[in-house]
Ligand SMILES: Nc1ncnc2c1ncn2[C@@H]1O[C@H](COP(=O)(O)OP(=O)(O)OP(=O)(O)O)[C@@H](O)[C@H]1O
């Protein structure tokens with residue numbers, strides 16, 4: 306490929322110094338991710354997936370190695386510059402949604418724009434937030450608070466929030482971890498649609514079923530990459546949903 | 561980040577915990593309210609006293625017989641027989657003296673119109689209304705000629721006029737003082753109560769000569785009221801009077817007392833200044849207590865909202881954004897507290913003033929001080945919690961349960 310990678314990791318390490326033993330959560334990961342990719346990071350619990358994602362998301366600093374995001378050496382940035390990178394270049398979707406409670410979906414989605422260095426008028430903020438909510442199919446729920454929304458809907462709000470500053474990169478740490486299978490497929494549908502529109506997506510999951518919706522699978526073990534391969538039989542969310550419905554229909558008819 | 565957006569976040573956060581916000585503000589509310597209320601009332605009282613002091617007349621020096629400072633003579637102000645009409649004449653000759661009136665006082669039963677009334681009868685010179693800055697409402701003051709001829713002329717106060725001549729013009733009528741008929745030549749304008757709560761209008765003024773020869777038989781006067789040319793020469797004139805009388809009386813001990821209205825005024829202002837310092841101390845203490853309350857709650861709030869802080873940082877809030885957000889929240893708390901306190905304090909003092917019929921002065925300076933100090937309190941007490949919030953690590957904050 307001729308294009309430059311969005312993410313370039315070079316021997317990234319992360320060691321936690323807690324108590325007597327040092328925990329080497331990530332032990333030297335090198336990885337290039339190019340624009341338009343849709344990558345699943347997999348691995349068993351404790352293999353370092355979240356630690357890696359947090360570093361890619363500029364939330365955490367590696368203790369060794371280099372990380373270039375969009376050509377910028379993130380390891381050299383200070384706190385404020387990291388905050389700006391998170392704001393402008395990255396959209397992050399968390400496993401636990403991490404929405405502000407008692408705050409409407411619309412206001413949750415508006416929040417990242419409040420910290421945008423380019424001033425966005427209040428009017429434009431509302432407009433963009435609405436647009437992002439429509440993109441994830443929640444246009445009608447803008448005024449709802451998180452506790453009035455289902456898990457899948459909350460995750461959609463979180464995705465809308467991640468998209469609202471128009472990042473080049475969407476990161477998601479177990480976006481379907483708290484969701485049932487149908488809702489998971491719906492969320493993957495949203496991701497596939499976004500990816501088709503050109504957004505690069507990196508997603509952590511430990512479910513193979515979910516990983517199958519992506520284009521590339523990276524498997525970690527003990528803080529190292531053990532497998533990095535293209536997804537063979539890629540699932541398409543629309544088809545999977547249809548199949549699921551048919552199965553449910555069949556169960557209903559049988560009973 | 562925009563201040564407006566921060567204000568919105570702060571407003572929402574405070575509204576989410578209405579009761580707690582209110583309780584947090586209580587310290588500032590009570591502190592500011594108490595100070596504003598107390599200052600309104602005391603400065604109202606001070607102003608009243610000042611008005612009354614200036615009501616005594618302009619640039620007035622009073623010479624009392626007797627010495628205020630020697631124990632043995634105490635209680636003898638104005639009654640010790642030391643001041644004479646000759647003293648008065650001598651003082652009149654001093655430069656910078658523009659008016660003088662020897663004063664003799666007595667209480668007497670007065671009769672007119674078939675009604676009688678017990679009142680104060682003063683012997684004064686025709687300078688008296690000018691010295692006391694007291695207008696004649698009807699008629700005129702008696703003259704120097706009246707003094708020379710021991711005329712039976714009288715000027716009466718408003719209260720006496722109301723008592724004895726309920727529905728008529730007293731001027732030209734006769735009033736009997738100790739059974740002597742005096743002709744009323746004038747009625748003094750209403751002056752109200754003095755510093756000691758006495759009705760100044762309950763008075764009959766006659767020429768001092770008539771008083772000393774006809775009503776009583778006295779050779780000494782109670783006091784001498786002297787009017788200086790202007791406020792700059794008051795102390796000078798006071799000194800000259802002292803020197804003159806010391807020389808005239810040839811006594812070892814000073815048997816008279818010279819007091820100026822200026823000194824009275826200074827006493828009053830000194831008292832009110834002391835009161836001001838006291839209030840400022842109370843204010844400072846209660847605002848510090850209020851500030852500690854705000855700091856406490858802000859610390860609780862930062863801990864409670866650790867996750868929110870983490871989320872905001874994760875989507876790009878800089879440390880400064882978080883700092884400003886919590887600072888604004890603290891300042892909003894104390895500013896609203898201050899505003900409620902000011903309104904409450906004014907309301908309280910107005911209510912008391914209304915019920916007790918007292919004057920109040922809305923203390924603009926103190927309101928400004930209250931506004932500024934509650935803003936400062938907000939910033940100072942909010943800074944540490946806000947700084948703590950801004951130093952949080954995004955990952956750890958997000959992980960906080
Ligand atoms: N803040 C921390 N302090 C100390 N050790 C940590 C910390 N965070 C993670 N670790 C350790 O680092 C290793 C990797 O953790 P990480 O959260 O990245 O795993 P993971 O692959 O995301 O697992 P899971 O699938 O359960 O989410 C684990 O052994 C974990 O105990």
Ligand SMILES: [Mg+2]
Nearest residue numbers: 354355356478
């Ligand atoms: Mg994890």
